[in-house]
Amino acid sequence: MIAQLRRIAGDDAVIEGAPAPYASDATQETLGLRGSARATVRPPDAERVRRVVAWCYDHDVPIVPRGGGTGFAGGAVPSEDAVVLSLERLDRFRELEPAAWRAHVEAGVSTATVTRRARESGLLFPPNPGAAEQSQIGGNVATNAGGPRAFKYGVTRRWVTGLEAVVAPGEVLRTGGAVRKDVTGYDLTGLLCGSEGTLGVVTSVWLRFVPLPERSAQVAGFYESAADGCAAIAAVFASGGQPAALEYVDAGALAATAAAFPAAVPAGARFLVLAEADGRDAEVASDAAELGEALAAGALLTHVATTRGDLDALARWREGVSGAVTGLLGAKVSDDVAVPVERLAEMLERADAIGARHGLRTCSWGHAGDGNLHVSFLLPPGDLPLRAAAMRASHELHAAAVELGGAISGEHGIGSVKRGELGLQLGDVGLRLHAAVKQALDPKGLFNPGKKQ
Numbered sequence: 130m131i132a133q134l135r136r137i138a139g140d141d142a143v144i145e146g147a148p149a150p151y152a153s154d155a156t157q158e159t160l161g162l163r164g165s166a167r168a169t170v171r172p173p174d175a176e177r178v179r180r181v182v183a184w185c186y187d188h189d190v191p192i193v194p195r196g197g198g199t200g201f202a203g204g205a206v207p208s209e210d211a212v213v214l215s216l217e218r219l220d221r222f223r224e225l226e227p228a229a230w231r232a233h234v235e236a237g238v239s240t241a242t243v244t245r246r247a248r249e250s251g252l253l254f255p256p257n258p259g260a261a262e263q264s265q266i267g268g269n270v271a272t273n274a275g276g277p278r279a280f281k282y283g284v285t286r287r288w289v290t291g292l293e294a295v296v297a298p299g300e301v302l303r304t305g306g307a308v309r310k311d312v313t314g315y316d317l318t319g320l321l322c323g324s325e326g327t328l329g330v331v332t333s334v335w336l337r338f339v340p341l342p343e344r345s346a347q348v349a350g351f352y353e354s355a356a357d358g359c360a361a362i363a364a365v366f367a368s369g370g371q372p373a374a375l376e377y378v379d380a381g382a383l384a385a386t387a388a389a390f391p392a393a394v395p396a397g398a399r400f401l402v403l404a405e406a407d408g409r410d411a412e413v414a415s416d417a418a419e420l421g422e423a424l425a426a427g428a429l430l431t432h433v434a435t436t437r438g439d440l441d442a443l444a445r446w447r448e449g450v451s452g453a454v455t456g457l458l459g460a461k462v463s464d465d466v467a468v469p470v471e472r473l474a475e476m477l478e479r480a481d482a483i484g485a486r487h488g489l490r491t492c493s494w495g496h497a498g499d500g501n502l503h504v505s506f507l508l509p510p511g512d513l514p515l516r517a518a519a520m521r522a523s524h525e526l527h528a529a530a531v532e533l534g535g536a537i538s539g540e541h542g543i544g545s546v547k548r549g550e551l552g553l554q555l556g557d558v559g560l561r562l563h564a565a566v567k568q569a570l571d572p573k574g575l576f577n578p579g580k581k582q
Contacts, residue, residue: 130190134170134212137180142218144169151213154198154205155260156546158455159462160516166193166207171215175235175293175301175332178214182330183299185212191575194326196236196268199260201463202544204272204325204580211578216267219332227252230338231290231307236267236331243336252338255282258540259448267331273323275540277374277405277447280498284540286322290337294321296329297571306335320566325542326577328570345373345407346417347443349432350424351398355379357427358400359474362497364426365404366470370419372498374405378450379477381492382505385453391442395429402497403447450494454505458490460512461505462519466530467539470500479529480504486525487518501539527553543581551582 135143144151147166156162167190172178185192191211198205207213219235220242226232227250234243241261247254258264258274268274270292275284282288291305304318305311321328352358358377365375378386380399387394402424406416417433425431434440455461468476477493480502484491490507504526506519527537531553537543543551552560567574 130188131168133184134168134181137184138170138172138177142171142173142177144171147207147213150198151195151215152207154200154203156201156203156206156544159201159460160203160546162203162206162545164207165209166211166213167209169213169215171218173218175219175295178216178219178330178332179295179299179301181212181214182295186298186573186575189573189575191578192330193577194267194271194330196265196271197239197260197263199264200268200272200542200544201465201546202272202325202538202542203546204542204544204577205268206545208579214330216265216330216332219267222246223333225250229307230340232336232338233307233333234266234336235333236265236270238266240264240266240269247338248341251341253341254288254336254338256285256288258285266334266336270322270331270334271324271326272542273540275496275499275501277376277496279540280375280496281371281373286319288336289318289322289334291335292318292321292331293333294329294331297573297576302329309337323542325544325581327567327581328576330576342407342413343409344413345405345440346413347403347405347434347440348417348421348424349392349434349443350402350428351395351430352400352402352428353397355400355477356474358402359477361402361424361427362470362473364423365402365420365498368419368423370406370416370423372404372416372420373407374403374496375498376403376447376495377401377473377497378403378494379492381490382450382454382494385457385492386446386450389446389449389453391434391439391446392432393430398429403443454492454507458507458509460510461507462516462523464504464506464523464526465501465538465541466504466526466535467499467501468530468533468535470498472533472535473497473500473502476500476502476530476533476535479533480526483522483525483529487522489515489519489522496539499539500535524550545580548579548582
């Protein structure tokens with residue numbers, strides 16, 4: 130098999146087995162998930178991706194597509210009989226057309242590179258799901274990644290006008306392209322966005338951009354309770370101001386990070402709401418004033434950041450929340466659910482109660498405007514009984530989110546971590562249709578088996 134794959138993809142493109150960087154994804158940090166594979170293949174171009182897929186499909190070898198490995202759902206963790214198909218060497222811009230606000234990029238281009246190239250042209254690529262230097266566009270598309278600015282700008286799918294993918298049994302599918310409107314046939318582009326590599330392998334993507342906002346501002350509000358903070362979030366919706374992002378940090382996460390916050394945190398603060406406005410100068414001034422007024426009601430203190438230095442400091446602080454929370458006990462099991470925003474306060478109460486029932490310290494932060502909670506159950510490293518308790522708590526968390534009209538994942542996806550739980554949300558009819566789509570596009574079940582189920 131190794132010899133045949135080397136003839137197909139090139140001698141330097143094939144590694145026997147799955148070296149450590151290819152055997153896990155970001156779930157290694159929290160769940161210790163690690164797999165193995167018969168081979169790791171790193172094709173240098175889309176044609177050799179096609180050849181590898183064709184060979185695997187002909188020989189009944191499972192295929193695990195891989196981007197930057199920054200996912201938190203175990204979607205890139207391989208099974209022992211599979212071939213890991215890494216897209217890292219597909220790292221070229223096929224086209225960059227600033228005057229038309231678009232680009233055609235290969236799947237292995239990093240999120241940071243796309244963002245940087247767009248910015249250099251005076252444009253904005255809004256999706257910013259995190260780990261920008263490591264995450265890759267193909268993976269962002271495969272998981273339909275979100276991020277803080279999804280409140281205003283939407284998730285990755287909104288910025289994809291077409292894609293190229295290799296589908297069973299080794300054929301190239303091209304959907305959409307440079308065209309900005311297309312209602313021809315079924316939405317195959319949308320079907321592949323968020324499919325987590327279970328329906329095919331994305332090799333390139335048409336992306337659209339928008340003009341870069343002239344400036345931005347952020348307003349932080351500190352509150353005595355989650356109830357006060359959630360009331361302020363409701364006030365933001367009623368204010369008429371348009372946040373680009375609307376975030377929250379609960380008491381546990383705020384306590385872990387208060388010392389690093391780039392301004393004084395008032396005594397008694399147990400909830401933080403952070404709202405960002407962006408756009409033209411006059412628009413930002415108006416929106417920031419309305420956001421500040423909405424957040425001031427019931428707040429212990431509000432803090433406004435308008436200079437580049439202050440905004441960068443807030444961004445660094447926000448990026449450090451996860452690490453600071455991990456440091457409280459040394460490890461955590463993280464989860465991601467979403468509920469209607471008006472049920473956010475209730476979901477926060479449910480999360481704390483679920484953790485307490487399982488003897489777990491719990492905290493959360495996330496995208497308040499989208500009702501998207503990132504809940505962490507804290508535990509010491511290597512404590513397997515507590516990790517098992519955290520997994521049981523996560524299952525209860527998913528059921529609670531669905532009961533409140535929400536989703537078992539807002540942006541991280543299903544992968545293998547939430548395997549078997551789709552039925553909580555989709556029901557019998559949804560599960561049947563889900564399976565029918567998989568069967569139609571992947572009749573042998575070889576694309577990322579065991580994921581998104």
